[in-house]
Amino acid sequence: MYLEKIHLVNYRNIIETLHQLNPNINILLGYNGQGKTNFIESIYILGTGSSHKNNVDRELINWQHQKALIRVLLKRRDQDLKISLLIDRSGKKAEINDTPLARISELIGNINVVLFSPEDLNLVKGGPYYRRRFIDLEISQVSPYYYYQLQKYNHVLKQRNNLLKEIRDKKSDDKLLEMWDQQLIETGSKIILKRIKVIDKLKILARLSQRQITNGSENLSVEYDLSLKEVLGDEEQTRLIFKHLLTNNRKEEIKRGYTLFGPHRDDLVFKVNNVDIRKYGSQGQQRTTSLALKLAELEYMKSETGEYPILLLDDVFSELDQKRSNTLLNLIDGKIQTFITTTDLTTLDNLKQDNYSFFQVEKGVLTLKG
Ligand SMILES: Nc1ncnc2c1ncn2[C@@H]1O[C@H](COP(=O)(O)OP(=O)(O)OP(=O)(O)O)[C@@H](O)[C@H]1O
Ligand SMILES: [Mg+2]
Incomplete structure (x- = not known):
């Protein structure tokens, strides 16, 4: 399965981002504190119903705003799903193909995610x-x-x-x-x-x-x-x-x-x-x-x-040696939609060229670089 599109509004420091995603590898490059983990977290929440970092919904909404929105188009083998999650002061509300879910827990199982981070x-x-x-x-x-x-x-x-x-x-x-x-x-x-x-x-x-x-x-x-x-x-x-x-x-x-x-x-x-x-x-x-x-x-x-789940790799390559990085890259490349955050592109030297999309992340703005 893979995410074809993502639309975030007022999600933490990301005010608005709307992007077509690569079915293979998506690299998010940026300095510390720019919004890379925030982006990854938004996908993780759609998969599991809650953040890996905290349990307080309010913290997910941008400080200057009242509500946050995460919306994706998911391609599964057998179907396409439009999944959205609205977070406001009263909590979270989810929809799948424009039908509201009675409970947030019903989100689980639609987008399968695996997150790997230094924690x-x-x-x-x-x-x-x-x-x-x-x-x-x-x-x-x-x-x-x-x-x-x-x-x-x-x-x-x-x-x-x-x-x-x-x-x-x-x-x-x-x-x-x-x-x-x-x-x-x-x-x-x-x-x-x-x-x-x-x-x-x-x-x-x-x-x-x-x-x-x-x-x-x-x-x-x-x-x-x-x-x-x-x-x-x-x-x-x-x-x-x-x-x-x-x-x-x-x-x-x-x-x-x-x-x-x-x-x-x-x-x-x-x-x-x-x-x-x-x-x-x-x-x-x-x-x-x-x-x-x-x-x-x-x-x-x-x-x-x-189907393979979507893989989220937050700051992982800086912690792995060359051999382990290569094993991991060989395993995912061409098979698993992966989101990789990094502050330094040299950790990803072994990626095959034309197989990924590359986003610069700066102050909550994601810019596609090719
Ligand atoms: N609700 C919020 N509203 C606005 N900004 C927020 C909110 N929650 C977190 N932030 C900001 O988001 C930034 C952190 O973003 P994030 O953790 O995604 O950084 P990062 O790019 O992953 O950095 P690093 O390389 O250090 O891991 C912080 O500067 C933080 O102040
Ligand atoms: Mg981070």
Whole structure:
């Protein structure tokens, strides 16, 4: 899939930009603070419903104006979609082919995006939250059903945690837990089993990418670290294990006022040549691993939807050495619509000439240079 056209109005420091985009590579060149990441962020929001940088809609609107607009024409294999998102003081409203969406979450799955930026080092170095977010966002983009279960789970979890606190403070009866337990187990088991399936595919793809980037010298393994520990069976069995854990740990959960088991406590473990890369990896190895995971994400989405997602590379090439840059460029060139931001064109020396569009970004103005 690719974006054919984009129209931004009052989006952060971009007052108005309307451009035809290259189905292959689009380079955004400019000094610091000119609007390159803002441009990338606007596409990311259309794909995921929210920004990777913040959760405050108001910050997306240009300071001098009341509303912002992001509009694109998306070419998918089977159809063209006009997608627009209006952001004003009351929130976000989206339309697809001029039909308003009831919820912003319905945007997800129309434009598939993969973003890779220097902050993705958190995927390897940061807390479990980043890894859960990675896997959840990846699956949600290709499975609306998973996204729906995830939202349901988070809602149930919140209610259950509140109830645990109330029981602890003697404001509620623990008989009420039964109903929430049932719902938590029901949705939680579905999430866990789907994650197991996806991680099984992802680990093969990530291993392949890591070997490609490192000339076969690094073997990456990805393991799903479950709070339920021994899930191997079907949904029925998963539910039983889940229920067993909740029943056996009820006292502890009430004491803490928090749910101790379930997909919200899971993590991923990355090992390179059998060593935990989060604890012992060098900065370069950690960076390679996060790149390998992103490349695996691209291939996973392709295998699920039949099309490559749109790739957003924010400030990535300045952080990669020549070999890694080339591996990445070879992989995307001619196959995947990609937006690349950079302050320095020499990092992209190996791009084939006539295969890209090149935009100069200055004070929020994008100018096509050929
Ligand atoms: N709501 C807003 N209204 C107006 N300007 C904004 C708004 N939000 C952010 N900005 C401005 O946008 C600029 C940052 O743009 P952006 O992050 O896209 O820069 P960049 O070109 O990616 O720079 P770098 O190379 O440093 O990453 C900042 O100068 C910031 O003040
Ligand atoms: Mg930037």
